[in-house]
Amino acid sequence: MKKGIALFFATAFATSVAMAGHHTIHWGYSGHGGPEHWGELSDDFKMCMIGRNQSPIDIRTDTAYQTKLPAIGFDYHTPTKDVVDNGHTEQVDIEAGSGITIDGIRFELKQFHFHTPSENRIDGKSFPLEAHFVHADEHGNLAVVALMFKYGKTNPVLAKIWNKMPKHAGKKHHLTMTAEDVQHLLPKNRAYYRFNGSLTTPPCSEGVRWFVLKHPVTVSKAQVRKFARILGFANNRPVQPINARVILK
Incomplete structure (x- = not known):
């Protein structure tokens, strides 16, 4: 993946449109622009259709390879x-x-964003919400840390974000959150599953390091409803075939 392309998608992981040649390619999560058609929308998106290491996946823990993974x-x-x-x-x-x-490489955090319901699954289980923390190294290679949310108590960090969420595409609001707030989104136990994958949005570029945290944190049903209501649609790509990949645990 070329550095410029990788960094673009690290900083704008899921834009409302994607540029291909001289045309604006509209894609989404349903209808003619939905995931099953992404690979047909543009030659630039063909990896969505022909890729062999696509994300998200259903992580089957019984067949994952047991090894001693280093701490992130x-x-x-x-x-x-x-x-x-x-x-x-x-x-x-x-x-x-x-x-x-990770792997002796520094990846800078560019942004994090959310999907409801979750994109990745664990042993077939879908979660009500998933966050993706998107990182890029100096060469533009990407690493994504995925965090699952389960129903439970109101999440105080999410509450700060939700209170500032714009209600219209293309809008942004200033958000004042400390580094400690961001850290507190993560669980104390940061054990993870690892696999090689792709962007979960067009152009579905492969070569992305995926780290799915094993332990979810809580979100209230009201918080999930608010996110879904503002977004207006489910924004999860269906799980993709694992093919010959090895999942590490």
Whole structure:
């Protein structure tokens, strides 16, 4: 993946339109622009149809390969900037400087955004909400940390984001959240499943490192309803075939 393309999708992971040649390609989650048609909308999106390492997936824990995975080196120490309705999700942009270290490589946190219901599944189970923390290294390679939410108590960090969510595509609101707030979204136990995958939105580029946290955090039913109401549609791509990939646990 070329650096410019990778960084574009790291900072605008799911835009309301995608540019292909001289045309604006509209895509979405239903109808003629839905996931089953993404690969037909543009030559630039063909990977959505022909890719062999696509995301999301259903993580089957009984067949995942047991190994000693290294801890992800989380270093989130910068505040948020804005929350943006980009037409496909609500996305929180982060001030530069935060990131993770994995495989001896530093990946900078660009943004995080949400999907309802969850895109990835664990042993066939879907979750009401999933967050994707999108990171890029200096060469534009991407690493995504996925966090699942289960129904339970109101999530105080989400409440701060939800209170600032724009209600119209293309709008953004300034969001004042500390680095500690962002850290508190994550569970204390940060064990994870790992696999190689892709962007879950067009152009579905592959070569993305995926880290799905094993332990969910809570979200209230009212919070999920509010997100779904503002977004207006389910924004989850269906799970994709695992093919020959190995899932590590």
